[in-house]
Amino acid sequence: MNSYLLFKSLHLIAVVSWMAGLLYLPRIFVYHVENKDKKVITDVFEVMERRLFFYIMRPAMILTWIFGLILIHLNGIESLSQFWMQIKIVLVILLSAYNSYLGKCHIALKNSTNTRSAKFFRIINEIPTVILIIVVFLAIFKPI
DSSP: OOHHHHHHHHHHHHHHHHHHHHHHHHHHHHHHHHTTTOHHHHHHHHHHHHHIIIIIIHHHHHHHHHHHHHHHHHHOGGGGGSHHHHHHHHHHHHHHHHHHHHHHHHHHHHTTOOOOOHHHHHHHTTHHHHHHHHHHHHHHHOOO
8 A cells, every 4th residue: 555645645634623612613703702602502513613622622732733744754854945835834834833723712712701703703714714725726736
């Protein structure tokens, strides 16, 4: 079996799982904020947020990084000299920081210290979509 294709497949599976969480968690935050006065409902959202963040997003992010680094190793460290790859890595670092920020938002919602509006969460929900589009085009076309 070709190890490169195996790790590329595992990398893509991890990315898809991570992106699903990055796109869905802020949407749950929207509903959480819109129902902040309904304890029974927010309790359900807190469970959903915790499970999504800790059981899907964090492991998927870690696996994305692990399999991505393995792919860089298999391609040769010189692949890091390609400008498109450098941009891609910067964008993945930004997604990792965004993931961490969502974790802080989760804690704020859980502790009832959130100051962000539902509109705010709707807006930041677009961040991973834009980054995903750029990363996919960079990875497929390797334009620069």
